[in-house]
Amino acid sequence: MANTPPNFLFLVGEDVGRHHGCYGDDFAHTPHLDRLATEGCLFRNAYTTAPVCSPARSTMVSGQDPRKIGSHLHRSKLAKPPRVFTEELRDAGYFVNWANKTDFNYDEEADNFKERLADTRTDWRKDLAAGKLPDQPWLFFYNFNMTHESQLWPSDAEANVPKPDPQRDDAELDELPGLEVPPYMPDTRSTRASLVRYYKNLEEQDRQIGHVLEDLENQGLADNTVVIYISDHGRGLIREKRWCYPAGVRMPMIVRAPGLTEPASVRDDLVSWVDIAPTILALAGVERPDNYDGRPLLGPDAEAEPDCVFFGRDRMDSSHDRVRGAADRRYLYLHNDRPDIPYAQCNRYMETSPVTTETRRLSLEGKLRFPDNVWMQLTKPQEELYDLVSDPHGVHNLADREEYAQTLSTLRDAVADWCERIDDKGRKTERELIDQGLILDDLAGLQERKGMILPELDPEGVFSTRFDADKV
Template identity: 45%
Template sequence: MSDRPNNQPNIVLIVGEDIGRIAGCYGDDYVRTPNLDRLAARGCRYDEAYSTYPVCAPSRSTMVTGQYPMKLGTHQMRSTLLHPPRLFTHELRDAGYHVSWPTKLDFNFEPTSGWRDDDEPWVDRLRTNAMPDRPWFAYVNLAITHESSMWPDVGEYAHREGLEHWDPNRPRPPRVTDPDGVPVPSYLPDTPVVRGDIARHADNIAELDRQVGQILDALDVSGQAGNTVVVFLADHGRGLPREKRWPYTAGIHMPLLVSWPGVIEPGSVSDRLVSWVDLAPTFCSIAGAAIPAHYDGSAFLGAAEAPPREHVFAARDRMDESFDLVRVVRDRRFHYVRNFFPQIPYCQRNVYMENMPTMQELRRLNAAGELHGSAAIFMSAAKPAEELYDVRTDPECVHNLADDPDHADVRARMAAELERFLASIDDLGAYPERDLVAKGLVADRIEEFRARLAPLPPEYQRGYPMAVLDPADLPPF
């Protein structure tokens, strides 16, 4: 061990893909997560932590830039920002940290030079106490819970759509979870197909948890556990309809577990509102690095810890080839959604999403007239312009109170807060993507995604036969 100052702890950041807020320490007794539970017991479990987007690249751009994607220009899924800003890791390196970042980037841009020191796996280095002799930041992305890992073991869907990353020979976690024992949210049909997807995801989480255990064990044997902050979080919700890609509770309400020996009380629980836009300033605060003035978030730990926030904000924009514009504000009790294009249905065709058996099940049951209750909401031909949910009584966000006279004052207050926020950042989602291309902000990838547009079979179509890539594709209404 070096004689560096203790006010610069090491930092480990573990990001799980497409998990949702699912773990034993969050009360989910159908999943096997002894190591996530171990991390929670060592530190703090945050119960009110939120991603800014329910899909990976915009969410991850928030984490590393400390800025909202719709302010920065990383809000469209699979876009490319041409002139990206510095990452928080630049600030850490300036403060003397060694940054190891060997796995997934996916920020909707290529980082500028000097953002990391190496891209080599570091867990074995940690286990053998071969990490740098100065403060270090180590990142790892655990991909086993990604949406594609919920698809059937036979890669027929991926091969049909030509999804280039699919590897049908990659190892799969054993099927252990009993589908009959998993909870099915009310917005999905309770069928064997849906239960099978949820059970498969639970098995994937168990494998992710095993990998988390390897990291914690390596830290323990390294002798550096006492001076290392460990953070675990997820980018967004699991890859099911109305979860991933949608900014309801299941899409953005995420796990956040943080241990910091000697600073955070073991086994503690926080109800502080935290947004992923707060991560970059918090890492700077922990490291004693300068926090850039242009960051939109504020530190929730460390020397620069700021007062708690009152609201978190989230959004949905183009998801690959499917255009939309949705903005969200949430406080401790209410979740307000503004659908700027209510005439676009929830369930536009999306190549990636169509591979999920649950999505296929929704379409099949709806075409047969067998989808009812809350599960039928997602298959509506249009959306309400406003949605309001009392998450204390309705955490699944299925009972819309926007037109309820008893909640008119709440709706008005939340709508005003959202308008204030959007005005403060000059929301780039209000501009057509072609305008952002013309301004030189993002690369022109429009035709790349337009080429993916294809109609669903007639019996599955809702609202429009094809996905909408651009507001100009919409007929007048």
Template identity: 40%
Template structure:
């Protein structure tokens, strides 16, 4: 009956999604996703973790040793998971933002539904775009495969477990609720834990790591409860089960970072024998091949016997007719809440390369959310007292290197940068070239400043993905100009020329690069003054920043205040960030900054990101300690 129903539905919607040939009933598929968690499971070799249920699950399935998120934070990562496309291609790469999907791109559950699947999500979405109608049959705290109208209908069900989220690792009511039913003997003794070398070894940090391991123990029990429901329903032998995390641990230098601590995730897949392709799914095996989040959607469709749409950018890693394994995985970090910091990473099975497009910014920019945690407070205190361990101290510098290269086999914590070592020159150039190719081939819209990108979308009435494929957008030129300042004053004439580009993103990066050079770019002060009237407010703000860094704030400050008072959210944020950066030069603008310390219900998140930046700037200028949400 189940097979017949699936076939009839598939024929009816053949124009939408054409299922591949099925030799048997289609599998049910269950996703169990968890928040903010690195591979801290017993099955991954972490002896500090108490995860008996997931360890047993790993013995029944395949443990993927090299699975990586495409972003170290939830919304951009989930954007990729649900579409099978890089967030940096779709324009959904900032945390948080509201992107716009082109008509041809749908969440992969659309194709499953068209092929006869009942799809449910319980319950977090957080895709950085408005969920299109038809994505789910049900998406709520009540969504469950048990609610499908026909018990013979195949299902794809997602359960998002929130227990390990960073907010639950903090001491407080959420954490206390999570661990209330755990036997005291299972609660971790902070003094027995081994900490990573980039965290200070102080009691507050040890306590945070103990809480993290305790909520993992709780989560392990929640996973077991879901697996028990499958067994109780007699569906375990008909259901492929995926378990994975949305990115790495929710502590500083994990979540929001492109190190493995932010990107490496657990991924375990259990495939009933009847659905195994030859050589796949053998219980208790370990798969060493690289897997990226962009591969999850194609893999589910392939397992379900549904053709993978051509626009998807990943590859199926399970099921029939696989393409060759990938050589690299890629990841991106862009705006994290109120702070921009464009970073890109590429990793092979051994080496990790990180390109910092804004190395003039510190590793640890002040961000409201992580600063509330005890680990970030301990890092700040240790930096002030000069007591941090070397691996933590290197992250407290006011600037970053342009590039980092790590041998993850010899240096799993990624603390020894090999980028300047001659012995690794060939590796560096290979990985750098891979990153450059990826930026161009995927049309990485992270190179287009957020206010400019949104203005381009609005003007063309097209989503970013379509826009950059229909218009001439010089990705290589933007990338090169963004990095040109690293060549020093010799780059000034070329940057001044770039200030005249017809493309606003090129002009923006030219102004930023000149500002990074500071007084060394003084010959460009005239063209930068002219750029204060640029038709793009974002370029004008970047020019104002450059002039301030040349100690010429008089004409720049009014431009910053003008755009701070505007109605475009991301333009306002750019202006606020410059006012925060220029410190005492911003004093004449204090009254204007105070006046804009208001939440706006016409903006995403009530405009709180601009409020946060202004609050930080005013606290620094006035010696206050005001807190905002």
């Protein structure tokens, strides 16, 4: 990379799992991201901090765990947005264009946050193609939303997303070579149709990213631009998005940093989304704030790998739960603080998915068997432990097996220490955080917009199991 400060392309695929050719997915058609991996570095153990968008995205910009700063509750906004990494870049002379999605769980009207985040928020892709660029080092962010959960629903996906491979439209859903139906989903035509829509949308995302990378090269900027591609969390299907299983939290990450990443290199060290901001700042030559939780991954300031990385889930729209988890290079551990609450709580947004409604119907009819019945269990174990080498989908819980007792104890202690270290705000109720002034009081608005059933209005916890069986 040149001696001048590098530029950055920060590209996020929304609701995307590790379903690319470079990650070994035989059904995927992602030639441009596959090429990016051959020109840069593919990370095999990269983890989000939360399996839903707003807590995960708050980590990307703050460099801090959402449970530490109080951004862990989906759609509950921090009253005072913390300083974000783009402010550090701008203070150092960078131009920042944050083109689209924020969704950080911040009150973006407070403390001039919108002005602090970026110099501008426009679609920079045409400017890049035309060579209309700042005369200073820059960071351009773009969120590719065609893979969002809502685009897997037939009424939206077919209308809004181009079909780059029309031959697949005519293929029989039960004869699609390479298409993997995860073992925790029922193998039905509805499931397969949703998966095909996802892959179509992912292919379109790849096509658009390909145009961006081509324009970058045509402008002669590829050799001095760091390209980072990640996702916020897993695919918008059951036991993926919203859950701390491998498909929900173990994410794609590809980085091309000329002079710093070897072509076609692969890294197995543990990475968390808390590492994104410190890595960008380190490569830009900007000192990172002391309150950051992550480490630089590249360059002379790169730091050693941690023993494990951490993640968790809390309330997501109308689904109330609290899970804390950790992963090392081989095992994924979960502690369910509410084992009495089923996995498959009703969530109005999620209920639109044909996969969700069909899974509920098949369960009511007694037609599900292990492992596609796991998601419909009425209670959860207190602890879960999965061997990601022998069980990459995370369906065989090893927590009760004596031979794994030491691994279980090590990861359990690590999670407990982490919760203490960050002063986990999830240990307080939402009302307590409101009364402390940490988050805004918008519970009534959330109830109206999201169909939430508030805990204080439902003391018996009926919200945890309610769904309309007549509509599935």
